[in-house]
Amino acid sequence: MAKRTPLEVSVAVAEAAKMADVDVVAAYPITPQTHIVETLAEMVANGELNANYIPVESEHSAMSACLGSSATGARTFTSSAGQGLELMHETLYIGPSSRLPMVMSVCNRALSGPLSVWGDHSDAMAVRDTGWIQVFVENGQQAFDHILWAFRVSEDHQVLFPVMVHHDGFHLTHVIEPITLPEQEEVDRFLPKPRYPYALHPDNPVSMGCYAPPFIYSEIKRAQDEAFRSPEVKQSILKAWEDFGNIFGRYYMPVEAYRTEGAKVLLVTMGSFSETAMVAVDNKRDEGKDVGIIRLRLWRPFPYEEVRDLVKDADIVLVLDRCISPGAQAPVYSEIRSCLYQEENRPQVFSFTGGLGGRDIVVDDFEQMIDKGFEMLQNGSEKEFEIIGVRE
Amino acid sequence: METFSVYVPKLAPKYEGLVPGHRFCIGCGEALAVRLASKALGRDTVITCATGCLEICTSGFPQTSWNVPWIHTLFENVGAVASGVESGLKAQMRKGKIPEKKINSVGMAGDGGTSDIGLQALSGALERGHDFLYLCFDNEAYMNTGVQRSSATPYGASTTTSPAGKVSIGQKTWKKNLPDIVAAHNIPYVATACPSYPFDLMEKVKKGAETEGPAYVHIFSPCPTGWRYPVDLTVRIGRLAVESGVFPLYEVEDGSYKLNFDFPKLRPVRDYLKAQGRFRHLSDDEIQNIQQRVEKEYKKLKVRCQET
Ligand SMILES: Cc1ncc(C[n+]2csc(CCOP(=O)(O)OP(=O)(O)O)c2C)c(N)n1
Ligand code: SF4
Ligand SMILES: [Mg+2]
Numbered sequence: 190m191a192k193r194t195p196l197e198v199s200v201a202v203a204e205a206a207k208m209a210d211v212d213v214v215a216a217y218p219i220t221p222q223t224h225i226v227e228t229l230a231e232m233v234a235n236g237e238l239n240a241n242y243i244p245v246e247s248e249h250s251a252m253s254a255c256l257g258s259s260a261t262g263a264r265t266f267t268s269s270a271g272q273g274l275e276l277m278h279e280t281l282y283i284g285p286s287s288r289l290p291m292v293m294s295v296c297n298r299a300l301s302g303p304l305s306v307w308g309d310h311s312d313a314m315a316v317r318d319t320g321w322i323q324v325f326v327e328n329g330q331q332a333f334d335h336i337l338w339a340f341r342v343s344e345d346h347q348v349l350f351p352v353m354v355h356h357d358g359f360h361l362t363h364v365i366e367p368i369t370l371p372e373q374e375e376v377d378r379f380l381p382k383p384r385y386p387y388a389l390h391p392d393n394p395v396s397m398g399c400y401a402p403p404f405i406y407s408e409i410k411r412a413q414d415e416a417f418r419s420p421e422v423k424q425s426i427l428k429a430w431e432d433f434g435n436i437f438g439r440y441y442m443p444v445e446a447y448r449t450e451g452a453k454v455l456l457v458t459m460g461s462f463s464e465t466a467m468v469a470v471d472n473k474r475d476e477g478k479d480v481g482i483i484r485l486r487l488w489r490p491f492p493y494e495e496v497r498d499l500v501k502d503a504d505i506v507l508v509l510d511r512c513i514s515p516g517a518q519a520p521v522y523s524e525i526r527s528c529l530y531q532e533e534n535r536p537q538v539f540s541f542t543g544g545l546g547g548r549d550i551v552v553d554d555f556e557q558m559i560d561k562g563f564e565m566l567q568n569g570s571e572k573e574f575e576i577i578g579v580r581e
Numbered sequence: 582m583e584t585f586s587v588y589v590p591k592l593a594p595k596y597e598g599l600v601p602g603h604r605f606c607i608g609c610g611e612a613l614a615v616r617l618a619s620k621a622l623g624r625d626t627v628i629t630c631a632t633g634c635l636e637i638c639t640s641g642f643p644q645t646s647w648n649v650p651w652i653h654t655l656f657e658n659v660g661a662v663a664s665g666v667e668s669g670l671k672a673q674m675r676k677g678k679i680p681e682k683k684i685n686s687v688g689m690a691g692d693g694g695t696s697d698i699g700l701q702a703l704s705g706a707l708e709r710g711h712d713f714l715y716l717c718f719d720n721e722a723y724m725n726t727g728v729q730r731s732s733a734t735p736y737g738a739s740t741t742t743s744p745a746g747k748v749s750i751g752q753k754t755w756k757k758n759l760p761d762i763v764a765a766h767n768i769p770y771v772a773t774a775c776p777s778y779p780f781d782l783m784e785k786v787k788k789g790a791e792t793e794g795p796a797y798v799h800i801f802s803p804c805p806t807g808w809r810y811p812v813d814l815t816v817r818i819g820r821l822a823v824e825s826g827v828f829p830l831y832e833v834e835d836g837s838y839k840l841n842f843d844f845p846k847l848r849p850v851r852d853y854l855k856a857q858g859r860f861r862h863l864s865d866d867e868i869q870n871i872q873q874r875v876e877k878e879y880k881k882l883k884v885r886c887q888e889t
Contacts, residue, residue, distance in 0.1 A: 213665065239676055250702050257664065260666065261627070280654070287654070389666060390650060391684060394651070397651065399640035402642070
């Protein structure tokens with residue numbers, strides 16, 4: 190029987206990697222990811238996890254070692270955050286283009302400067318176009334679940350793309366939550382052993398990572414993108430969630446709707462703040478306001494159809510970003526807006542940015558955002574953008 | 582010499598890990614060295630390759646010159662990728678996912694990819710004690726990008742970013758001693774080699790591959806394009822470097838130094854320098870300066886061989 194225990198979310202993430210029976214972990218410590226890699230190192234030291242733990246000397250080397258490990262067919266896990274993810278930057282493009290499966294938990298953290306170890310989505314947005322499958326989770330249980338899910342999707346022969354599971358630094362990593370841990374037998378049923386088809390091995394020599402002259406580079410990149418946005422990949426993502434639900438009883442979707450029925454004003458959020466926003470939505474519904482929320486879970490490949498479908502009856506869409514794009518529109522906002530631009534009845538889309546560098550967004554803030562949404566519904570708005578929760 | 586050409590093909594392993602049809606320049610010392618190394622390594626090898634001449638000349642998609650499994654990802658991370666390859670194979674063997682077998686994990690990079698941008702990844706991999714072999718093909722500059730200086734470029738050499746000019750002799754710094762830096766990691770096996778001494782090179786590569794734990798072979802790889810000498814002189818240039826003491830061939834086994842080729846009297850450095858365009862501008866005084874430095878370093882090495 191699965192058991193529900195209080196666990197720090199970081200420990201739960203490590204527990205998931207252990208239950209996935211990873212072969213290789215290569216990681217470099219950075220706040221707020223440290224508890225994950227410490228726990229994994231401890232598991233290996235105690236013989237609870239039969240894996241090679243590579244205590245690399247940098248994140249650049251962490252991801253590089255993961256590339257090498259994955260290329261031999263080993264089940265490979267790493268975790269990073271903020272500056273670490275940025276130091277990995279050039280290495281992140283290699284996994285998707287060489288079709289190397291692996292899983293990375295990203296404990297979202299602001300980017301220097303000024304130095305901040307606290308959470309926001311700047312690190313995630315900086316790696317948006319690296320070609321990884323990316324999901325955002327909202328609580329500890331989802332963080333645990335999505336590590337298992339990510340291995341299943343990543344190693345599927347129809348997919349073979351690496352997967353990032355984003356969860357908010359501190360707001361998730363360092364909190365203790367009740368988490369349901371499944372039986373190993375259930376995990377094994379959900380997650381078959383990896384069988385990478387092109388593994389580096391003398392029995393079947395392959396050359397991996399050849400350079401591409403101009404006559405073929407475009408074709409390779411198109412093939413990569415076509416595969417990434419293919420129905421097969423989407424199907425695999427959905428099927429893994431469906432199978433996960435059937436075995437573990439928790440079902441997930443690319444975009445989750447909450448109280449969207451008849452909603453004129455819709456909030457769009459990503460990550461752990463969604464749960465706070467849901468409380469605000471409940472309060473406003475109690476006041477009789479037609480407001481709902483959609484939470485983006487799948488960030489890449491972007492779920493265009495699902496977003497369009499959920500937004501089609503709304504008049505005002507309020508997008509919350511936890512990242513600034515200096516001199517341009519915030520990234521989630523710009524994605525949602527462009528997703529809706531071709532629609533015949535497109536709603537007005539408004540951009541809120543907040544929760545930067547660990548700043549909280551509380552229920553009250555979300556209620557104020559919702560109020561602004563209804564004001565816009567009545568009177569329109571001159572502005573398209575506002576930073577919230579910031580002192581003048 | 583005639584008998585040599587009769588016997589050599591019989592003595593060298595027939596196996597080719599690097600097959601013809603690659604795009605190295607004519608007379609490339611690096612190509613020769615890699616070919617010899619791949620003979621010594623044999624089939625049961627996985628190569629991790631850095632960006633540089635080696636990768637560019639052997640891998641233009643959709644073609645490959647490699648008979649052995651081979652991976653290239655980036656320029657500066659060979660130490661780390663090879664760590665991952667070694668760990669991935671070992672973990673899967675230990676867990677019964679793939680059959681137990683001795684497979685050489687071998688990193689290959691140029692001097693730039695090793696002594697400059699890739700030094701951290703290499704140092705990390707050496708310090709962690711991975712069971713792998715690292716081969717540095719030292720052609721003394723960033724050749725792939727057009728002969729820019731590296732920290733392995735020798736004093737006085739003119740390169741595109743250390744050009745000799747009216748007020749400059751070219752490279753102003755002395756060559757970084759990478760084998761020494763590697764040896765300071767206290768790994769079980771370090772050696773220097775040169776394809777002008779093919780059997781010595783093959784033996785060292787083989788020894789390195791058989792070593793348990795990290796092993797490193799620094800291979801002097803003359804480059805006619807970057808050093809500006811006629812393409813038929815590659816083997817000769819390598820010999821002159823060794824005979825003049827510019828690039829001594831030695832091994833460090835468990836901390837103990839051994840000179841493989843000692844010469845009662847070193848050839849003048851001038852013989853080595855004058856054959857190459859990159860040193861053509863050097864004055865007699867500068868050549869004398871280099872001569873002294875070479876003698877000093879050579880002496881230091883000999884002392885170390887006696888003491889260890
Ligand atoms: C991060 C990064 N910086 C710079 C380059 C450009 N670059 C590619 S190969 C190379 C030089 C390679 O020199 P070396 O390692 O000595 O190998 P060689 O080509 O001389 O054999 C440089 C500078 C790169 N590919 N990646
Ligand atoms: S530039 Fe030098 S090292 Fe590169 S292929 Fe040509 S000869 Fe070889
Ligand atoms: Mg070089």
